[in-house]
Amino acid sequence: MSDQVTPQDENKLIAERRLKLANLREQGNAFPNDFRRDAHAGDLQAQYRDHGKETLEEANKEFAVVGRLIRNRGAFLLIQDESGQIQLYINRQALDAATLAQIKTWDLGDIVAAKGPLHKSGKGDLYINMEEARLLTKSLRPLPDKYHGLSDQELRYRQRYVDLIVNEDVRARFRLRSKVVAYIRNFMEQRGFMEVETPMMQVIPGGATAKPFVTHHNALDLDMYLRIAPELYLKRLTVGGFEKVYEINRNFRNEGLSTRHNPEFTMLEYYWAYADYRDAMALTEAMLQGLVSDLLGSTTIEYQEHQLDFSGSFDRYTVVESILAYNPNITAEQLADFDQACDVAKGLGIDIKPIWGLGKVQIEIFEKTVEHRLIQPTFITAYPTEVSPLARRNDDDPFVTDRFEFFVAGRELANGFSELNDAEDQAERFRAQVAEKEAGDDEAMHYDADYIRALEYGMPPTAGEGIGIDRLVMLLTNSPSIRDVLLFPHMRPE
RNA sequence: GGGCCGUUAGCUCAGCGGUAGAGCAGUUGGCUUUUAACCAAUUGGUCGAUGGUUCGAAUCCAUCACGGCCCA
Numbered sequence: 001m002s003d004q005v006t007p008q009d010e011n012k013l014i015a016e017r018r019l020k021l022a023n024l025r026e027q028g029n030a031f032p033n034d035f036r037r038d039a040h041a042g043d044l045q046a047q048y049r050d051h052g053k054e055t056l057e058e059a060n061k062e063f064a065v066v067g068r069l070i071r072n073r074g075a076f077l078l079i080q081d082e083s084g085q086i087q088l089y090i091n092r093q094a095l096d097a098a099t100l101a102q103i104k105t106w107d108l109g110d111i112v113a114a115k116g117p118l119h120k121s122g123k124g125d126l127y128i129n130m131e132e133a134r135l136l137t138k139s140l141r142p143l144p145d146k147y148h149g150l151s152d153q154e155l156r157y158r159q160r161y162v163d164l165i166v167n168e169d170v171r172a173r174f175r176l177r178s179k180v181v182a183y184i185r186n187f188m189e190q191r192g193f194m195e196v197e198t199p200m201m202q203v204i205p206g207g208a209t210a211k212p213f214v215t216h217h218n219a220l221d222l223d224m225y226l227r228i229a230p231e232l233y234l235k236r237l238t239v240g241g242f243e244k245v246y247e248i249n250r251n252f253r254n255e256g257l258s259t260r261h262n263p264e265f266t267m268l269e270y271y272w273a274y275a276d277y278r279d280a281m282a283l284t285e286a287m288l289q290g291l292v293s294d295l296l297g298s299t300t301i302e303y304q305e306h307q308l309d310f311s312g313s314f315d316r317y318t319v320v321e322s323i324l325a326y327n328p329n330i331t332a333e334q335l336a337d338f339d340q341a342c343d344v345a346k347g348l349g350i351d352i353k354p355i356w357g358l359g360k361v362q363i364e365i366f367e368k369t370v371e372h373r374l375i376q377p378t379f380i381t382a383y384p385t386e387v388s389p390l391a392r393r394n395d396d397d398p399f400v401t402d403r404f405e406f407f408v409a410g411r412e413l414a415n416g417f418s419e420l421n422d423a424e425d426q427a428e429r430f431r432a433q434v435a436e437k438e439a440g441d442d443e444a445m446h447y448d449a450d451y452i453r454a455l456e457y458g459m460p461p462t463a464g465e466g467i468g469i470d471r472l473v474m475l476l477t478n479s480p481s482i483r484d485v486l487l488f489p490h491m492r493p494e
Numbered sequence: 495g496g497g498c499c500g501u502u503a504g505c506u507c508a509g510c511g512g513u514a515g516a517g518c519a520g521u522u523g524g525c526u527u528u529u530a531a532c533c534a535a536u537u538g539g540u541c542g543a544u545g546g547u548u549c550g551a552a553u554c555c556a557u558c559a560c561g562g563c564c565c566a
Contacts, residue, residue, distance in 0.1 A: 011503085011504065011538080012504090012520075012521095012537075012538060013504050013519075013520055013538085014504080016520070016521080017520095071529080071530080071531085072531085073527095073528045073529060073530095073531045073532095074525070074526070074527090074528055074531050074532070075525085075526040075527065075528060075531090076526090076527075076528050076529075076531080078529080087527095087528080087529085089526085089527075089528090090526075091526080092526065093526095107519090107520085108519070108520095119527095121527045121528070121529090122527050122528090123527070123528070123529065125527090125528085125529065127527085127528095141504075142504045142505075142519060142520075143504085143505080143519080144504080144505040144506080144518095144519090145504090145505040145506045145507095145517085145518050145519070145530095146505090146518065146519075146530060147505095147506080147517085147518065147530045148505070148506040148507085148517095148518080148530095149505080149506085150505070150506090151505090151506070152501095152505085152506090152561085153561070153562060154501090154560070154561045154562080155505090155561095157561090158561095166505095256495090259563085259564095480563095481562095481563095491560090491561085492559090492560065492561090494560080
């Protein structure tokens with residue numbers, strides 16, 4: 001909210017740098033953009049690291065490099081570009097007095113350029129023997145401690161740009177995130193899926209049970225909602241005849257923050273006509289196994305205190321089976337009877353709401369006693385219809401749907417199902433959701449008449465799934481908090 | 495929402511009732527094959543905010559703000 005222009009945190013260090021910048025302005029262009037590099041630090045290291053000192057001096061091959069000055073080692077300066085680091089040597093013979101004086105004014109954090117032959121020092125490190133040196137951008141703020149770096153979590157999240165400058169592991173983490181998304185796009189494209197974009201601003205927020213963010217369209221004088229899911233729009237596309245569509249984009253949910261929740265988060269969601277939830281599980285398994293082996297070069301993931309095994313087929317249990325497996329004191333009879341199930345739930349400290357049916361009670365018991373214990377990759381299937389308003393009923397047991405969720409490290413990572421394509425059943429489910437909303441559940445769904453109309457034209461039998469990209473990246477980068485995998489996690493304003 | 499912990503120099507931290515400290519960064523000088531470069535000198539603080547207790551508060555108490563971890 002602050003429109004302040006004058007920084008409140010000026011100090012002597014910044015003042016000294018501002019003075020140097022003022023001098024630069026007097027001498028000419030203080031922010032030149034006419035220097036062109038012809039080499040990256042990391043490439044030079046990779047290509048010439050093993051060359052001998054004499055060989056390099058004989059070759060005397062010139063390179064032009066740029067980067068941020070991050071260490072001052074007396075006669076040597078260390079710069080860093082996106083690819084890596086390389087030293088610059090301040091050669092008093094090769095550089096004229098004016099340039100030497102200029103270099104003396106450089107500060108850690110400045111962005112500089114240098115040109116000269118690539119040599120190797122007595123200690124075996126490559127350096128550019130500078131014959132030309134220029135300051136490209138003056139840094140006005142001092143960098144964090146060169147050894148300890150930036151460790152204050154709040155500063156690292158609020159000033160991610162500084163975190164990225166000084167912490168290579170953070171840069172590596174976000175490079176991996178980018179690779180995850182690229183892998184998924186490639187995986188989906190190879191299977192014939194088409195990437196689409198559907199509205200982020202919706203008049204009726206649908207596709208999930210969650211509180212939306214509200215915004216306002218002035219010209220239409222209309223309240224709109226940031227989407228909580230793209231589901232209903234993507235399924236309209238399958239009605240339209242696009243048989244394999246996917247979208248990777250942000251969802252917004254107006255809920256609390258935690259190490260696993262950010263108000264905006266990224267989901268892959270896809271819809272696959274003429275397929276069912278079993279096909280979706282198989283696709284999930286193939287995608288995750290491919291991701292792990294391709295990006296980590298292994299079939300196992302080390303995540304916090306866990307060793308997660310992604311080789312072989314993932315375990316599959318129904319909701320009820322998993323509750324029974326993890327709760328030897330609970331019987332199938334108890335779970336099948338509403339009153340008995342309520343007693344079990346109450347015994348677990350669950351606060352039963354009057355509108356809940358048996359399915360909801362079962363899910364509460366599942367979430368309380370099973371979910372966090374599903375460490376190895378596991379599919380849970382047969383979710384109650386009551387808590388699955390968009391999923392197709394099971395042919396043999398209409399109490400449950402052909403739905404699954406995927407868990408690993410005690411967390412839900414994906415949710416998919418055979419889609420409900422019976423327009424009349426869907427209309428009925430929406431009405432049940434509206435009743436829940438009227439009973440006070442502000443996360444219940446709205447009745448989406450246009451979506452029903454679309455279904456009435458006929459949606460082919462379809463499978464669909466959403467996979468949480470942030471949580472997936474957490475897993476692949478061994479990150480304990482979702483904030484570690486978001487470049488700019490949500491924070492209260494300073 | 496609840497519990498625990500944190501907030502001191504630009505950064506990383508110590509100090510926990512008696513004159514506000516260190517390392518790094520900065521400044522000045524030296525040093526030209528260094529690797530957290532080194533050597534010498536030196537600058538830098540409303541101790542998160544507001545109240546209170548006390549002769550005296552960074553330190554004890556209360557409230558608030560922001561953050562971290564755990565729980566719901």
